[in-house]
Amino acid sequence: MRRRRFLAGSVGVAGLSGCAGSPPDGFDGGPTETYRNPVFERVFPDPSVVRAADGTFYAYGTEEDGERFRRVPIVESEDLVNWTRAGEAFESKPDWRDGAYLWAPDVVRMNGTYYLYYSYADWGDENPGIGVATGDDPAGPFTDRGKLFRGDEIGVENSIDPMVFLRDGAPYLFWGSRRGIYAIALRSDGLDTRGEKTRIAGDHYEGAYVVERGGRYYFFGSVGTCCEGMSSTYHVRAGRSDSLLGPYEGADGNDLREAKGPVVVEGGNGFVGPGHNAVVTDDAGDDWLLYHAYEEGEGYVEETPRRILMVDCIDWSDGWPTVEGKTPSRAARVPRID
Numbered sequence: 001m002r003r004r005r006f007l008a009g010s011v012g013v014a015g016l017s018g019c020a021g022s023p024p025d026g027f028d029g030g031p032t033e034t035y036r037n038p039v040f041e042r043v044f045p046d047p048s049v050v051r052a053a054d055g056t057f058y059a060y061g062t063e064e065d066g067e068r069f070r071r072v073p074i075v076e077s078e079d080l081v082n083w084t085r086a087g088e089a090f091e092s093k094p095d096w097r098d099g100a101y102l103w104a105p106d107v108v109r110m111n112g113t114y115y116l117y118y119s120y121a122d123w124g125d126e127n128p129g130i131g132v133a134t135g136d137d138p139a140g141p142f143t144d145r146g147k148l149f150r151g152d153e154i155g156v157e158n159s160i161d162p163m164v165f166l167r168d169g170a171p172y173l174f175w176g177s178r179r180g181i182y183a184i185a186l187r188s189d190g191l192d193t194r195g196e197k198t199r200i201a202g203d204h205y206e207g208a209y210v211v212e213r214g215g216r217y218y219f220f221g222s223v224g225t226c227c228e229g230m231s232s233t234y235h236v237r238a239g240r241s242d243s244l245l246g247p248y249e250g251a252d253g254n255d256l257r258e259a260k261g262p263v264v265v266e267g268g269n270g271f272v273g274p275g276h277n278a279v280v281t282d283d284a285g286d287d288w289l290l291y292h293a294y295e296e297g298e299g300y301v302e303e304t305p306r307r308i309l310m311v312d313c314i315d316w317s318d319g320w321p322t323v324e325g326k327t328p329s330r331a332a333r334v335p336r337i338d
Contacts, residue, residue, distance in 0.1 A: 177206035222275035229299025232273030235266035268327030284336035
């Protein structure tokens, strides 16, 4: 297992994967170091990320971790490339259902509080649901606030993979897997829905993530099989819209409710099945894709899929998000953290 994440100082960044361009005016220098993927080698699928007021980054993953079950494992980092364990989100399982796992969390800070939205589901679950918890400390523990909804209550099969987008402080929930991606407004306290749902993307997608850039909204969604070790076909595709609630289109103008958008990252360079991403911005304004992948030859820890944490810079040079070469990097320059 590799412990050292930075390459020797004599290694330059030329020829390595990373964002092009210079730091913005006023930024105090830039990094000369480089890092290697994966940035956290323990099992850490379906990552989300939030940055705390003190600048620390916290990432959250699905309950399974290959060593023991942690109730939403949490890792922290000051630079996005060196991650250490910070704890777990829950001291005990939420009690609004039994016999399920805590999958694919998303954390957002609003109303001066950290909100953790989570899937509560099992393999082959006919009626999974989404819950919400709150906490003052991003390192946990979080206090469960109960069920947001189950699939039969909202009219969406396979209601998992929540992601919350704040538009001018107002929260919107995106969710769904293989039965369409949907969005709905949340109440200002984040604890219930309001209004009607809108279909955003088709049955190809899961793991939705949305960002705003240059007055447009960009949708990221994972396509393919996530959890089959070296046979996994997971990869990330994108769409964009002038409106948060769509319609989202690919580069060819086709609606994501019927079509697949352009590839952001797919398997290659020694990694398989990259997907279920989050996006975070460094202090120079560069966007970074956090996602999981398999490393070739290391598909499982016992019976648990060994999906590891990866970080790559997003290149927006053609108006669409991609990582360099559309494959995970082995080595790249580190993010710029002031």
